[in-house]
Amino acid sequence: xxxxxxxxxxxxxxxxxxxxxxxxxxxxxxxxxxxxxxxxxxxxxxxxxxxxxxxxxxxxxxxxxxxxxxxxx
Amino acid sequence: xxxxxxxxxxxxxxxxxxxxxxxxxxxxxxxxxxxxxxxxxxxxxxxxxxxxxxxxxxxxxxxxxxxxxxxxxxxxxxxxxxxxxxxxxxxxxxxxxxxxxxxxxxxxxxxxxxxxxxxxxxxxxxxxxxxxxxxxxxxxxxxxxxxxxxxxxxxxxxxxxxxxxxxxxxxxxxxxxxxxxxxxxxxxxxxxxxxxxxxxxxxxxxxxxxxxxxxxxxxxxxxxxxxxxxxxxxxxxxxxxxxxxxxxxxxxxxxxxxxxx
Numbered sequence: 001x002x003x004x005x006x007x008x009x010x011x012x013x014x015x016x017x018x019x020x021x022x023x024x025x026x027x028x029x030x031x032x033x034x035x036x037x038x039x040x041x042x043x044x045x046x047x048x049x050x051x052x053x054x055x056x057x058x059x060x061x062x063x064x065x066x067x068x069x070x071x072x073x
Numbered sequence: 074x075x076x077x078x079x080x081x082x083x084x085x086x087x088x089x090x091x092x093x094x095x096x097x098x099x100x101x102x103x104x105x106x107x108x109x110x111x112x113x114x115x116x117x118x119x120x121x122x123x124x125x126x127x128x129x130x131x132x133x134x135x136x137x138x139x140x141x142x143x144x145x146x147x148x149x150x151x152x153x154x155x156x157x158x159x160x161x162x163x164x165x166x167x168x169x170x171x172x173x174x175x176x177x178x179x180x181x182x183x184x185x186x187x188x189x190x191x192x193x194x195x196x197x198x199x200x201x202x203x204x205x206x207x208x209x210x211x212x213x214x215x216x217x218x219x220x221x222x223x224x225x226x227x228x229x230x231x232x233x234x235x236x237x238x239x240x241x242x243x244x245x246x247x248x249x250x251x252x253x254x255x256x257x258x259x260x261x262x263x264x265x266x267x268x269x270x271x272x273x274x275x276x277x278x279x280x281x282x283x284x285x286x287x288x289x290x291x292x293x294x295x296x297x298x299x300x301x302x303x304x305x306x307x308x309x310x311x312x313x314x315x316x317x318x319x320x321x322x323x324x325x326x327x328x329x330x331x332x333x334x
Contacts, residue, residue, distance in 0.1 A: 015212065015213075015216075016147060016150055016151060017150065017154075018150075018151075018154035018157075019154070019157070019158075020154075020157065023150060023153040023154070023157070024150035024153075027146055027149045027150050027153070027273070027277070028146055028150075031142065031145065031146055031277045031278070031280075031281045032281075034277075034278055034281040034282070034283050035142070035281035035282050037283075038281060038282030038283050039282050044283050044284060045283055046278050046283040046284065046285050046286065046291075048278075048283075049149070049274050049277055049278045049281070050274050050278075050295060050298065050299075053149055053153065053270060053273075053274055053299075054298075054299070054302045056153060057153055057156060057157065057270075057302070057303065057306065058306065060153070060157050061157060061160060061161070061306055061310065064157070064161055064166060064167075065166055065310065065313070068166050069317075
C-alpha cells in the first residue's frame with residue numbers, strides 16, 4: 001500500500017513538477033507574494049509573476065546547460 | 074478570451090500528445106495484433122472519460138478566483154517544463170523526441186515479449202502497452218483540456234478541441250500506418266509551452282488578486298513576450314552549443330609556435 005502511494009506521488013510529482021522543482025517553486029512563491037501584496041498592501045503587482053517565471057526559465061536552462069557541460073556533453 | 078484561442082491551444086497540445094500515443098498503439102497493434110491494442114486503447118479512453126467526468130464538474134464548482142489561482146500555478150509550472158524541454162531540444166542540449174526510434178524500440182520489445190491472455194483480453198502485453206501509452210499521454214490531454222476549459226467556464230469547447238485533435242491524428246495514423254515522424258513535434262511543443270506558461274501567468278496573477286492593465290487584452294502582450302523570451306533563449310543556447318561542439322580551427326589546434334609562424 002505504502003509503495004503504491006509512493007508510486008502515485010512520484011507520478012504526480014513528475015507530471016506537474018518535472019525535472020526541475022525550482023521552476024514550480026518560483027511560480028508558487030511569485031503568486032503568493034502577488035496575493036500578499038494585493039490583499040495585504042493594496043499593491044497591484046501584476047508584473048511580478050511574469051518577471052519571476054521568465055527568470056525561473058532562464059535559471060533552469062542555465063542549470064541544465066551547466067549540468068550537461070559537467071557531464072562532458 | 075473567446076473560443077478560438079481556447080480551441081486552438083487545446084487542439085495543438087492534444088495533437089502533440091495524440092501523436093505520441095499513436096506511436097505506441099501502432100507498435101502494439103502491428104506486432105501483437107489489433108484486438109488487444111484496440112482493447113487497451115478503449116480501456117484507457119474509458120478511464121480518461123471517467124477522470125474528465127469527475128474532475129471537470131468538480132473544478133467548475135470552485136469560485137473563479139480560487140480556480141484561476143490553482144490552475145494558473147499548475148499551468149505555469151507545467152508550461153515551464155514544456156518550454157524548458159523544447160528549448161533544450163532545439164539547442165541540442167537534449168535529444169529530440171524521435172517517434173521513429175521510439176516505434177522501433179517498442180516494436181522490438183513487443184516482438185520479444187511472450188504471448189498470453191486472460192478473459193476477454195487475448196494478449197496482455199499488447200493490451201498493457203496500448204493502455205499505458207494512451208493513459209499516460211491522455212492524462213496530459215485531460216489536464217490541459219480541463220484546466221483551460223474550466224478557467225474559461227467553457228469545458229465544452231476544450232473537450233471538443235481535444236476530441237478533434239485525437240480524431241485528426243488517428244485518421245492520419247490510419248492513413249499512413251506508421252508513426253507520424255514528420256510532425257514538427259518540438260516546434261509544436263514550444264508553441265504549446267508558450268501558451269501554457271502565458272495563460273498560467275495570466276490566470277494565476279488574476280487569481281492572486283492582481284488585475285492586468287487592459288484586462289484580457291494583456292494576453293496580447295503576455296503571449297508574445299513569453300514567446301520572444303523563450304525564442305531568444307533557444308537561439309542563444311543553440312549558438313553556444315554550436316560554438317562548443319564546432320571543431321577547432323587549425324590555428325587553434327596547432328601548437329602555439331606553429332600558429333605563430
